[in-house]
Structure formats: C-alpha cells, structure tokens
Amino acid sequence: MMGPESRRGMLRDILMQLPFLLWLVLLWMLLWHQFTPLAVVTGLVVAVFVTRVFRLPTVELVGRVNLWYTLVFVVLFLGSVVAGAVSVTIQVFDFRRQPGAAIIAIPLRYADDIVTTHVAITASLIPGSLVVESDRDRRILYLHVIGVHNRADVDAFREGVLRWERRIVRAVGSPAQYRALKADQAKAARGEVSR
Numbered sequence: 001m002m003g004p005e006s007r008r009g010m011l012r013d014i015l016m017q018l019p020f021l022l023w024l025v026l027l028w029m030l031l032w033h034q035f036t037p038l039a040v041v042t043g044l045v046v047a048v049f050v051t052r053v054f055r056l057p058t059v060e061l062v063g064r065v066n067l068w069y070t071l072v073f074v075v076l077f078l079g080s081v082v083a084g085a086v087s088v089t090i091q092v093f094d095f096r097r098q099p100g101a102a103i104i105a106i107p108l109r110y111a112d113d114i115v116t117t118h119v120a121i122t123a124s125l126i127p128g129s130l131v132v133e134s135d136r137d138r139r140i141l142y143l144h145v146i147g148v149h150n151r152a153d154v155d156a157f158r159e160g161v162l163r164w165e166r167r168i169v170r171a172v173g174s175p176a177q178y179r180a181l182k183a184d185q186a187k188a189a190r191g192e193v194s195r
Helices: 004-032 037-053 067-093 113-125 151-172 175-189
Strands: 101-107 129-135 140-146
Touching (some): 004 037, 067 151, 113 129, 113 140, 113 151, 151 175
Antiparallel strands (some): 101 140
C-alpha cells in the first residue's frame, strides 16, 4: 500500500513529465497524420511505454537566463543561418571546384548535457554543418562540415563552434559554467594558456 508521501512523489513525477508526454503524443499523431481520439489514446500508451521503459537520466535545469546574452545569441544565430545559407549556395553552384568536406571532432570545454545539446542543435541548424555523433562522456561533438579545404579551415570551424558554446554558456549556462568561462577569459587576457 502506498503512503501519502509516495503518492505525492508519483503525482509530482507525472506533472513534471506531462509536457514531455504531451509532446510525444503530438509527435505520434504527426507521424501517423491522424488527429483522432484513437490516435491520442494510442499515442498516450506509446508515450507512457517509452518514458517508463527507456528512462533517460535526469537533467538538472539551473533556471539561469541572461536576457542580454540570449538576445545577442539569437541575433548572431539568425545572421549565421543567413550567412551559412549564402555560403552553401555559392559552394553548390561553384562548378570550378569541389566544396570539400570533413568530419571534425570538437571537444567542448564547459558543456553539460543541456549545453552540449544546445551547441549541437545550433551547429546543425547553421547550413554547412551537421552533428553526426556526440560522445557524452568525453564531451566531444563530431560534425560533418562542408567548405573545408585545409587545416586552417578545420581550426577556424572548431573555434567557431567553441564561440557558440561560450555564447550559450553566457546566455543559459549554470553559474559554475559561467564562472569557469570568466576565469578562462581572465587567463587569456593575462596571456596564460587556458585548458
């Protein structure tokens, strides 16, 4: 028999997972192109099954959002999407040379699961690159990139992704990540080598 504390804990878990369950039900209905009561019921059954059988690790949300850095991130991101689309278009229609492609490993410096996900989505949404793998334990993203012809291009692309990581940490990173970023920036300003 469940005690009152156990029931409250279960109710809290259900309420916490409710948005995710609703999202899975919506995806189920979109997948089958059916918006019927039967699709809702079967989607709910599948969503409950998926969340109970394939449990994901708990991710702690810090709730820190810096509005200024978030606005800067959004503006720079939109500009990069446009610039990336133009760059890819030029490469596709330049018949004189092949665009060049590479798989680039990018070791992230400040990332936890949330920041890694943000960096991966950001890098994939900018035309010209796509995440092909993420090594969660070592915090390394592997991206397929077009428009790479030499080592300097690889290094420039890697530094660009690390810049996005820093922007994301400034906007929504945890206080500890933000402090680590500030400490590394202070070291760089003094001419010391960061990690």
